[in-house]
Amino acid sequence: MLCEQCKQREATTHIRRVINGVGEEHHLCAACAQASGLFEGGLSLPEFGLHLGGLFSGFLGESAAALPAASARRCPFCGSSLHEIIQSGNVGCAQCYDTFYDQLEPTLQRVHGSLEHSGKNPESDPKTISRNQKAKRLKALKEQIAAAVREENYEAAAQLRDEIKRLEGGEEDAGSV
Amino acid sequence: MPEAYENQNDIVLSTRVRLARNLAEYPFPARLDIKGRQKVCEAAHAAALAIAPELEYIDMAELSRAKAVSLAERRLCSAAFAQRDQGGALLLRKDCRVSVMLCEEDHIRLQAYAPGLALREAWELADSVDTAFSRKLNFAFSEQLGYLTQCPTNLGTAMRASVLLHLPALARLGRVGRLAESISKLGLTIRGAFGEGSDAEGALFQLSNQVTLGITEQAALENLQAITLQIAEQERLAQRELLKDPAIENKVWRALGLLRYARRLDSKEALQLLSLAALGACGGALELPLDAIYQLMTDVLPATLSLDPAAAGDRDAARATLIRERLKAES
Ligand SMILES: [Zn+2]
Numbered sequence: 001m002l003c004e005q006c007k008q009r010e011a012t013t014h015i016r017r018v019i020n021g022v023g024e025e026h027h028l029c030a031a032c033a034q035a036s037g038l039f040e041g042g043l044s045l046p047e048f049g050l051h052l053g054g055l056f057s058g059f060l061g062e063s064a065a066a067l068p069a070a071s072a073r074r075c076p077f078c079g080s081s082l083h084e085i086i087q088s089g090n091v092g093c094a095q096c097y098d099t100f101y102d103q104l105e106p107t108l109q110r111v112h113g114s115l116e117h118s119g120k121n122p123e124s125d126p127k128t129i130s131r132n133q134k135a136k137r138l139k140a141l142k143e144q145i146a147a148a149v150r151e152e153n154y155e156a157a158a159q160l161r162d163e164i165k166r167l168e169g170g171e172e173d174a175g176s177v
Numbered sequence: 178m179p180e181a182y183e184n185q186n187d188i189v190l191s192t193r194v195r196l197a198r199n200l201a202e203y204p205f206p207a208r209l210d211i212k213g214r215q216k217v218c219e220a221a222h223a224a225a226l227a228i229a230p231e232l233e234y235i236d237m238a239e240l241s242r243a244k245a246v247s248l249a250e251r252r253l254c255s256a257a258f259a260q261r262d263q264g265g266a267l268l269l270r271k272d273c274r275v276s277v278m279l280c281e282e283d284h285i286r287l288q289a290y291a292p293g294l295a296l297r298e299a300w301e302l303a304d305s306v307d308t309a310f311s312r313k314l315n316f317a318f319s320e321q322l323g324y325l326t327q328c329p330t331n332l333g334t335a336m337r338a339s340v341l342l343h344l345p346a347l348a349r350l351g352r353v354g355r356l357a358e359s360i361s362k363l364g365l366t367i368r369g370a371f372g373e374g375s376d377a378e379g380a381l382f383q384l385s386n387q388v389t390l391g392i393t394e395q396a397a398l399e400n401l402q403a404i405t406l407q408i409a410e411q412e413r414l415a416q417r418e419l420l421k422d423p424a425i426e427n428k429v430w431r432a433l434g435l436l437r438y439a440r441r442l443d444s445k446e447a448l449q450l451l452s453l454a455a456l457g458a459c460g461g462a463l464e465l466p467l468d469a470i471y472q473l474m475t476d477v478l479p480a481t482l483s484l485d486p487a488a489a490g491d492r493d494a495a496r497a498t499l500i501r502e503r504l505k506a507e508s
């Protein structure tokens with residue numbers, strides 16, 4: 001099979017973007033695949049942007065009417081606008097997925113054919129309490145201790161102190177690789 | 178399959194499982210300046226010191242170009258990452274079974290390797306290092322979308338598992354294209370292992386899973402395992418078929434002659450000859466140590482070769498010498 005891009009060299013790279021539902025297939029030679037930036041290996045970020053720009057452009061066509069309203073919005077964490085995400089092909093940060101979920105959803109659906117993660121979940125690991133969660137929990141416990149001491153409930157305060165110790169000590173027991 | 182070929186290692190050179198992870202506290206790498214990237218590298222480095230002190234921290238800015246490119250040739254980092262200077266670092270285990278790219282396309286790209294077809298082994302290694310990291314670092318994760326990545330194509334498990342295949346007979350018979358078409362329907366992708374060439378030099382191909390959201394790591398690995406076994410079997414049949422052709426048999430022997438006696442070889446010719454010799458060895462026409470040939474297919478690459486002080490002068494001559502020494506006739 002010949003490369004769909006240059007129509008000269010043998011296509012050695014074959015990609016299909018969706019498994020469930022309608023698929024989009026590409027058959028490219030190594031050189032054109034490299035240039036298109038469709039792959040993780042050996043491509044620079046700007047090239048990658050081109051590819052994702054293409055990825056998102058379909059969605060732009062689908063919901064162009066929704067864009068003006070969304071385009072003024074910026075991610076509260078990283079400051080990305082939807083326009084910048086589409087232009088660069090890079091999602092700005094984890095919170096962008098929340099901020100622009102409605103706009104990104106059709107593309108995600110098209111790319112993966114599913115919108116429900118199944119697989120490893122770091123939060124189901126009992127030893128993994130995320131830094132944020134842990135900090136929040138510690139803060140709450142310390143407030144409870146203060147309240148318990150104010151109420152002269154020393155037994156409760158001692159229990160709370162033990163829990164804080166456990167939580168802070170839990171940090172050091174991760175095994176070596 | 179001869180019993181000597183455990184783990185399908187007559188066809189499968191190596192297995193890699195890569196996991197993409199990001200720190201929730203920072204924007205993704207493309208949105209960070211050099212200082213921001215350095216902070217991410219430092220955070221990951223600090224975590225690594227606590228959980229896996231055996232990982233060596235390599236600041237990409239301090240590496241010579243040849244050393245950086247050699248890492249990519251040995252598939253320990255991506256080619257794009259090898260070009261990176263400021264704000265990128267690599268954590269590398271001495272035996273090269275674990276490498277972690279920091280601030281490549283994602284904050285963390287953790288890779289575990291195993292020789293031959295060993296998806297379970299590579300996954301378990303990647304999984305254990307990832308779990309250890311996750312107890313020190315706050316990974317960006319959502320119940321619905323899984324691990325959050327800079328590029329939406331990696332959402333979900335953010336796992337890319339791949340096997341490096343040597344398919345000289347299928348490539349020669351022009352069957353890789355058709356094969357690729359059918360496997361693409363199963364959510365997998367195959368491509369030449371050397372992106373830069375116009376054809377798959379050395380007949381090396383990388384087969385990997387493509388879809389990451391909505392499919393568990395286990396299911397993706399099983400899928401990849403099953404397809405790899407089928408491709409390996411097809412390649413063996415094709416090799417037997419091909420070696421019946423006296424013209425091919427002749428090519429295989431001529432390749433061995435050149436490998437053993439040539440005084441200068443460029444890397445492209447060396448790869449082609451090594452691939453032919455490996456075909457002869459797999460099909461039983463040549464008695465050659467296959468693992469040595471496959472090792473050479475990495476060691477003769479330009480940057481890796483240039484790290485050898487002996488290659489300081491004439492690189493093509495050094496390449497031919499290296500091959501001659503490794504493939505010395507027993508007699
Ligand atoms: Zn082409």
Ligand SMILES: [Zn+2]
Binds near residue numbers: 077095
């Ligand atoms: Zn953002």
